Amino acid sequence: MKKDKHGYNVMVKGSIQQEDLAILNIYAPKTSVRKFINQVIRHLQKDLDNHTVVVGDFNTSLTALDRSSRQ
Secondary structure (H helix, E strand, O other): OOOOOOOOEEEEEEEEEEEEEEEEEEEEEOHHHHHHHHHHHHHOOHHHOOOOEEEEHHHHHHHHHHHHHHO
16 A cells, blocks of 8 residues: 555555456645646556556546536
8 A cells, every 4th residue: 555645645556356456546636636646647657557547536527528517
């Protein structure tokens, strides 16, 4: 398990049915969301691979559909 000192992200690595898996949970602060997420990804890049699932509260609309559904 890895987490940052402020609790904004936690990464847990393990395996399910002999398959490696990493789950990265990110809580993004309301300001500079995209910049913050990019920083987290860059910082943890050596730990990320094709078996990483990124989840969390990103505090932003990710697609045009997300933005239209909030209105």
